Amino acid sequence: RAVIGxxxxxxHKVVDMRECHVLRxxxxxxxxTLAAYFGKLKGKYAIGVELALVDQGVDCLLSGFMPEGLEQTEDLLELCRRAGFARLSLDQGYGPEGFWEPEPVTITLSGTPVACxxxxxxxxxxDGEAALVSAAQEWLADCTSVADLFSGLGTFALALGEGRKVLAAExxxxxxxACRMAAAKAGLQLEAAHRDLFRNPLRAEELRAFDGIVLDxxxxGARAQVEQIAASGVExxxxxxxxPSSWARDGVLLREAGYELAELRPVGQFRWSIHVELASLFVKRGD
Structure with missing residues (x-):
């Protein structure tokens, strides 16, 4: 019997998951479906399973597994067809490789389809994403130029891109x-910068070109980057x-540089757990 949880x-012990009232x-x-497939295989496996809901359905990434022989491969393809998977990728330690993807997979962020x-x-x-995005849009509504740091696929950059210039750094x-292509198709004024913000944070003098910053x-946390934000004086x-622990540590740097915590909103994305997401606004005090 396959144990998936x-x-x-x-x-490293896996707790089998037979039901979950917070999972879609x-x-x-x-x-x-995966438990039934793996339960028929002989031998022992330790497989990483990542599942996500995308526009086309369920996206599945399996790490540490590759079907052996034609029969296992055909069975896995049939599983994808029968389950209606949007995509199945396999990662043998060298990065994900496509196994099944009938059509390009996208995720829609603020009305913009983004290759995922x-x-x-x-x-x-x-609903958690909507709450976070809404907070950023509200707090940066009057900004004309925004830097989105650790931008990922563009959750905030795409939401903030209408009517202002946005830099997405990731x-x-x-x-x-994916973010750059989606923004171009949507006609947004978005510049995408490939940058490791831990080793090479945006410097204070670069950040002064913006009147608003969002970072996720x-x-x-982002100590090195927050040090530069604190020195920039961006409003x-x-x-x-x-x-909350790394947020509080970084928040001290902003407070010591003259920023005030104007608003803090906890967002309960992780039900039945001790974890909480925070959306916060820091405003530079006038000298």
């Missing part, structure tokens, strides 16, 4: 290219965070 906290039914059905690379970062829920090349860094900074 989540890792136990601080462990389409993803739960995909889990059951396998394993791309997405917000956890539609280290993941596939996500950045990984859980570790409005929207900081989105999934880790």
């Amino acid at each position: 989540f890792n136990e906290g601080g462990s 039914p389409e993803l739960m059905a995909a889990r059951d 690379p396998p394993g791309a970062f997405l917000q956890a829920t539609d 280290a993941e090349r596939a996500a950045l290219l 860094p990984p859980r570790a 409005r900074v929207v900081y989105i965070s999934c880790n």
